[in-house]
Amino acid sequence: MRTYIGNHQALDDVEFEELALGFDVLPLGIDRDLFRGPLAPESREERAARLDVAREVIEELAAQGEGGDEIAAWDALYADALTCTVPFLRAARTAGRSTQAGEVAA
Structure with a gap:
């Protein structure tokens, strides 16, 4: 098919x-998980380390873009945009938890 x-x-x-x-x-x-985060929960230390590496990668790509590498420049923009997203499965799990907590509190 x-x-x-x-x-x-x-x-x-x-x-x-x-x-x-x-x-x-x-x-x-x-690596989308590097920039948006993994599907599985991560500790504060893991998140901080991941975000540090992600920032360094974005800076390197941006520098390459400024040096004339158009693909690296687009990759830097894409990677930076990924840092503002959340994987669908993780967002769904989080939304489910907040709904359940709201029902219990009501």
Whole structure:
């Protein structure tokens, strides 16, 4: 069976996700979990370390972009935008907890 989103055929799960979320092409080599956070809970120390590394990577990509590497510049913008997102599964789990807490308190 073939899966299409618009005029594009999704050949695997990653490509399906990219097309479904509206990204025609995701930058290669970008570890989305590094910038948006993992699906599983992380400790404060792990989060701080992850965000430090993410900031360093974004700074390096931005510097490469300023040096003339257009792809690195776009990757820096994409990675920076990912820092403002939350994975769907983690957001759903968090929303479920707040709803349950609200019902208990009511």
